[in-house]
Amino acid sequence: MRLLLDECIDRKLAREFPGYEVKTVPQMGWAGVKNGQLLALAEVEFDVFITVxxxxxxxxxxxxxxxxxxxxxxxxxxxxDLKPLASRVLAILTMVTKGQATIVSE
Incomplete structure (x- = not known):
């Protein structure tokens, strides 16, 4: 499963998802791309987009x-502030649905 972290999330959060391939928007060269276009680019290469x-x-x-x-x-x-949410994200990763947003909060 491939995860994409939005550019407003510290890239170090990727360490909290062992066993997953995690990239950031800037690593993909997509910094500054608007959300609609970003999702269109991301859906080709990733399974989950993580944002704030x-x-x-x-x-x-x-x-x-x-x-x-x-x-x-x-x-x-x-x-x-985001690191404590990582365990909740890991717990639901296999259950998230494409085309839908899932909120993970404190």
């Missing part, structure tokens, strides 16, 4: 994309 953008599911028609979205909701997007 709470508005993504309202701004995009997620069912048209063949990628699952996980929205992390923490007090900030700092690594220290």
């Amino acid at each position: 953008d709470r508005n993504l599911s309202f701004q995009q028609n997620l069912p048209q994309f063949n990628i699952a979205v996980i929205v992390l909701q923490a007090s900030s997007n700092r690594l220290a």
